[in-house]
Amino acid sequence: MSCIKEEMFSKACKYAINAMIYVASLPEGMQRAGLKEISKAIDSPEAFTAKILQQLVRVELLSSAKGPHGGFAIQGDPNTITIAQVVAAIDGDMIFTGCALGLKKCSEDHPCPVHHKFKAIREHLTGMLLTSNLKEIAEGVNDGKSFLKY
Amino acid sequence: MSCIKEEMFSKACKYAINAMIYVASLPEGMQRAGLKEISKAIDSPEAFTAKILQQLVRVELLSSAKGPHGGFAIQGDPNTITIAQVVAAIDGDMIFTGCALGLKKCSEDHPCPVHHKFKAIREHLTGMLLTSNLKEIAEGVNDGKSFLKY
DNA sequence: TTAAATAAAGACAAAAATATCCTTTAATAT
């Protein structure tokens, strides 16, 4: 026993978010990146990343193409795809709806001891994720203001 | 592949918080609870809970006594022990200091794409945990306003 | 002094998350 972790999102989810941002940051016209390119850009394990990209394709956040010049592209409008959607696709919605202390159901009627305090945080987080769209975030990366690795 | 989880804290951490609140909620005078009583009160697996209580004893958030009428008690003043201390003891401080997207270090100089947005959430969360003391939270439980299980 | 109660400690087991590897399928270019 001895844990030195527990962060907000799973690794799978972090890779997913980073991958989506990377693909969204690709220059117009040439916006299709292969697995190798993506996992290199976000410094993630290639094979594991492949599984995550597959999931994102299944939920139609990404489109994919096989063969030479194949790869992954954002499916839909980067302006309207939110980080919340990516998180929900990979980690599910427990982070948006679950009880902080593990009660089966988070509710006002049968609240856990930190429900009221925690609810505010959760709403803050949810609001942030829902209003963060890929386009805007990818611009920060393109402008050199933020980074996808290290 | 197919995850339907990822919550804010690890299970170990949730059990720890609940256990601390339960022990803090014990009536004056008779404030020493055994493992069985605690894990029943918070609906947690007994043996696993034992390990967590051991950790809490090691970091001196709890004191323990063996033998008949032994058990666990809060060590120190419940008014000044915060949920943040319990979380840090079990989950470490990644939740307070780590990068949301997995960069090795969260910093202003080399921010990840969601750093600025996420920082606000993290400060909100940190502030909440730092200002939530055991005494106050345990009172809610004693008043029947909040619940430790189901 | 002995028996009972209870926490501590260590070994082990099961489940979940993370990660890798190999084969198959589809697309492209020659």
Add this chain to the structure above:
DNA sequence: ATATTAAAGGATATTTTTGTCTTTATTTAA
């Protein structure tokens, strides 16, 4: 057509987290 490229899918491996079991040590009470 064929060879090459790249994603999809499936099986497997590793690591971490969660959980259990057994033994030991300590305290209390009879």
